[in-house]
Amino acid sequence: MQTKFLSQIKNPRDVSSFSLSELTELAREIRELIIEVVAKNGGHLAPSLGVVELTLALLKVFDPDHDKFVWDVGHQAYAYKILTGRKENFHTLRCFGGISGFPKLSESEYDHFGVGHSSTSISAALGMAVARDILRQTHKVLAIIGDGSMTAGLAYEGLNQAGDLDKDLVVILNDNEMSIARNVGALSSFLSRKLSSRWVMKLKKEVEAWMRQIPRIGDDLVHYARRSEESLKSLFTPGMLFEAFKFNYLGPVDGHDLKKMIEFFEQVKELDGPLLVHVLTKKGKGYNPAESNPTYFHGVGSFEPETGLAKKFTGSSLPSYTDVFGETLCSLAEKDDRIVAITAAMPEGTGLSRFARRFPDRFFDVGICEQHAVTFAAGLASQGFKPVVAIYSTFLQRSYDQIVHDVCLQNLPVTFCLDRGGIVGEDGPTHHGVFDLSYLRHIPNMILMAPKDEAELQDLLYTAINYPGPAALRYPRGVGVGARLAEAKEELQEIPPGIGELLCDGSGGIIIAIGSRVYPALEAAQELKKEKGLQVAVYNARFVKPLPEKDLRELALRFNKMLLVEENVLAGGFSSAVLEFLADNNLLSKLEIKRIGLPDRFVEHGPQKLLRQMLGLGKDGIKKAMLDLLDQVD
Numbered sequence: 001m002q003t004k005f006l007s008q009i010k011n012p013r014d015v016s017s018f019s020l021s022e023l024t025e026l027a028r029e030i031r032e033l034i035i036e037v038v039a040k041n042g043g044h045l046a047p048s049l050g051v052v053e054l055t056l057a058l059l060k061v062f063d064p065d066h067d068k069f070v071w072d073v074g075h076q077a078y079a080y081k082i083l084t085g086r087k088e089n090f091h092t093l094r095c096f097g098g099i100s101g102f103p104k105l106s107e108s109e110y111d112h113f114g115v116g117h118s119s120t121s122i123s124a125a126l127g128m129a130v131a132r133d134i135l136r137q138t139h140k141v142l143a144i145i146g147d148g149s150m151t152a153g154l155a156y157e158g159l160n161q162a163g164d165l166d167k168d169l170v171v172i173l174n175d176n177e178m179s180i181a182r183n184v185g186a187l188s189s190f191l192s193r194k195l196s197s198r199w200v201m202k203l204k205k206e207v208e209a210w211m212r213q214i215p216r217i218g219d220d221l222v223h224y225a226r227r228s229e230e231s232l233k234s235l236f237t238p239g240m241l242f243e244a245f246k247f248n249y250l251g252p253v254d255g256h257d258l259k260k261m262i263e264f265f266e267q268v269k270e271l272d273g274p275l276l277v278h279v280l281t282k283k284g285k286g287y288n289p290a291e292s293n294p295t296y297f298h299g300v301g302s303f304e305p306e307t308g309l310a311k312k313f314t315g316s317s318l319p320s321y322t323d324v325f326g327e328t329l330c331s332l333a334e335k336d337d338r339i340v341a342i343t344a345a346m347p348e349g350t351g352l353s354r355f356a357r358r359f360p361d362r363f364f365d366v367g368i369c370e371q372h373a374v375t376f377a378a379g380l381a382s383q384g385f386k387p388v389v390a391i392y393s394t395f396l397q398r399s400y401d402q403i404v405h406d407v408c409l410q411n412l413p414v415t416f417c418l419d420r421g422g423i424v425g426e427d428g429p430t431h432h433g434v435f436d437l438s439y440l441r442h443i444p445n446m447i448l449m450a451p452k453d454e455a456e457l458q459d460l461l462y463t464a465i466n467y468p469g470p471a472a473l474r475y476p477r478g479v480g481v482g483a484r485l486a487e488a489k490e491e492l493q494e495i496p497p498g499i500g501e502l503l504c505d506g507s508g509g510i511i512i513a514i515g516s517r518v519y520p521a522l523e524a525a526q527e528l529k530k531e532k533g534l535q536v537a538v539y540n541a542r543f544v545k546p547l548p549e550k551d552l553r554e555l556a557l558r559f560n561k562m563l564l565v566e567e568n569v570l571a572g573g574f575s576s577a578v579l580e581f582l583a584d585n586n587l588l589s590k591l592e593i594k595r596i597g598l599p600d601r602f603v604e605h606g607p608q609k610l611l612r613q614m615l616g617l618g619k620d621g622i623k624k625a626m627l628d629l630l631d632q633v634d
Helices: 012-017 020-041 045-050 052-061 078-086 121-134 153-165 186-195 198-212 218-236 240-244 258-270 288-292 321-335 353-358 370-382 393-408 436-441 454-466 515-532 549-558 574-584 608-614 619-629
Strands: 068-071 141-146 169-175 248-254 274-280 339-343 363-365 386-392 415-419 447-449 471-474 501-504 509-513 536-540 543-545 561-569 592-598
Touching (some): 012 078, 020 045, 020 052, 052 169, 068 121, 121 141, 121 169, 258 274, 393 415, 393 436, 415 454, 436 561, 509 515, 515 536, 515 619, 543 574, 549 574, 561 619, 574 592, 592 619
Parallel strands (some): 068 141, 248 274, 339 386, 386 415, 509 561, 561 592
Antiparallel strands (some): 501 536
16 A cells, blocks of 8 residues: 555654644554555454554654553554554564564564553553663653453552552553543543643642641641542542552543643653553544444454455355354253353353343353453352353463362362364464363363364263363364254263264274364374275374273273374373373383374464464374374385
């Protein structure tokens, strides 16, 4: 695309030289570039469109070579990426080998902290501010956090310590849903700004010092004066919450009014101590389809930029694992009113939106509070309910202690449904769900399973919900293989824990796979038979815990070549569990074993199929590993 002003940006400091009218045009060009690239590559469109003016105002006032910017989650950081040296490569956004969809320390000197999960910005920024003061440096540290991220307890833990330490820290609340307050206007903006100006703050300190010198009543006078100011502020602004954390509150300010924001930030630049600037923005700003449907365009696949309609997809029309989970849970809930569904701010992403519509009294969206979600479920389970906690695998990591202490220690029947288990694709290392088999299998009382296809997902969900203790079910992002789906509870089968299945027999060796890698293992075995005449057996373990020990013992005695396949890190995962069992039962002496899984490194972003191929987790990689194990490599 042709740009007049964006082409002039060689360094983020260049933004400071632009006039107000030029910044307005620059904002328009940035939006056009974001829409053009996201329409092709997919990504987080609406959040990034909503903060274009905010980003420009920040770079206009603050020094990106000196000051530190921490973007919470990173969904809104596209304009910042464009303006900080990645304009020419922005077309590679979320592409394999291209720039990440999130701020990343190794990608740019201007990405001051790597993010991807919610609500970390304030704590990280406070750490930077403390480090700055220890080193006797003078730069500003700014945390830009969305109102959704402010639902998480971690954000308030950061606020609490920041206020207590009285550090020079700027928190910018990007309120794009007006979930905290709708009262925006000249009066509230004026009042908050005047109460927070430098001369007023200086006067307040001098008056407080004078009042404290008054015998017997000085401290009381200071207390009443503070209460009067807080009452006046709270009448017009939502700042009381943040004032309680000892933050000086400024705002709300229109996040699309460059002039006002620049004025605000010029003032903020001169102030010390913990400050919170409340900025009101509109998700999808400047692109009508995204403004009309910000939820859909929050994270979107490729679409037609002229209309906003999704591009026609010529691939599979099969339902996704997420859809199958959602429909099956609804079918089960129709017949069992003890089933309750819980999610952490992702009803659509986890497939629970249909459950929310059909059973509103049994659906709970707790916000971005995974820790609370798990302990809340434990409380429900202790009273005879069957809570189902649906959270992406990577986000359930945030509630590890609650799983151990509140659910498993008490052996409560909570079902964990881990969507996006395994490689997830373009969102990259912050979102790959490749650690769950490792961090869940060693917890006492937990059973852990992974279906080979969507039909087995139904049976294992039924099994998990009826299990009298903690159960975890992990399944991948995307569609299955087209297995026939059950339509009613009566058709579902409860699979006893620790029971796998031999899918095809053989004599030369055996592939033991779990979850999404079972079908590629089958395909590899079929090609080995067709191309090499090799009879390779394939076994679907189903359960990581308890393992199918009876079958494993028999298979270890029958075969001397065993390939273990999982879409999880090799350290502590499924294959580790199998090796431990074989070693403990003295079954390793006659076995030659090879393992396929994820290496001890974080996997970059890129298409799922490509990443699996690179990691040797696809059909060809499994076939090659088996040939190597059988000494059949050409």
